Amino acid sequence: MSRLSVPNLESNTGPSGQIYAQIKRTIGTVPNTFAAVAAHGPAALKSILAADAVVATGTLTKRDQEVIKLVISAAAGCDYCVAAHNHLASLAGLKPEVLKRIRDGQPTGDTQRDALVGFVRKLAQSSGTVSDEDFAAIKAAGYNDAQLVEISLAFATTVFTNVFNRINDTEIDFPAVA
Template identity: 60%
Template sequence: MSRINVPAVDTATGATAEVYAHIKKAAGSVPNTYAAIGALNPGALKVMLQADIVLAAGSLSKQDIETIRLAVSATTGCDYCEAAHSLLGKMAGLKPDALKQIRAGEPTGEARRDALVQFVRKLVSTRGTVSEADFAAITHAGYTDAQLVDISLAIAGITFTNVFNRINDTTLDFPAVH
């Protein structure tokens, strides 16, 4: 059970009800993490959703975005986001073996995806400026300067939900991964 008590989604009013309505229209239901964030700060949830719109219109594929979200979530240890983005990654076309390999930080056999996973995991787990070798590896894999901005945005967004879910111990409403 989540640590933070959140009112039922169907009792929301005002700005929270509005943002929930947009989520329900797009996804059919409001995931527990969005319900908690929206109940406490609907503006924060709106910013997250706007970032998702910007990413979707950006230069990365859905598979790349889900790869980033899954790699970050596995690196930070957010079981909620690992579960959510394993399902969303599957829906984006990532194969079950690739999802497992991304979570484990193991090679998938796709050089471009593997470079992305390594780059993202290094960004999340180290400090300081990215080395010339790491920069060269991601650009050699074919990622452009504009895509580096989108990679950064994807990392920022998922880091927010990772941190919140780790604080809240958000109850899973996605199939757990093992």
């Protein structure tokens, strides 16, 4: 059971209720993490959703976006976000065996994806500090300057949800990860 209370999503008509309605129109349901953030900080959730919308309209593929979020979540040990981004990555077309390799830090056989996984993992492990070699490797893999901004923004929003879900012990409402 999550630590923070969440009001009835259907009867809430305040600022949180407006956000719940928007999320339901967009994705059909309100994930537990969004419900809890909006219940106690609707402006915080709005800012995270706005940042995620910026990443979504960028040039990173949906697969890359979810790979980034899955790597960060696995590095942080956030079971909720690992389940969520594993599921969303599978919806973006990544196979279960590839997702397991990503979570376990093993090569997937896709050079560009493996470069992204390695770069993001280094970001997570080093609090964002990367060497000249790390920078050269991600650039050599084909990621451009604008995509490095998108990677950074996806990283930042995921760290927020990782930390929040660890504080809240958010009840997982995505398929379990084996």
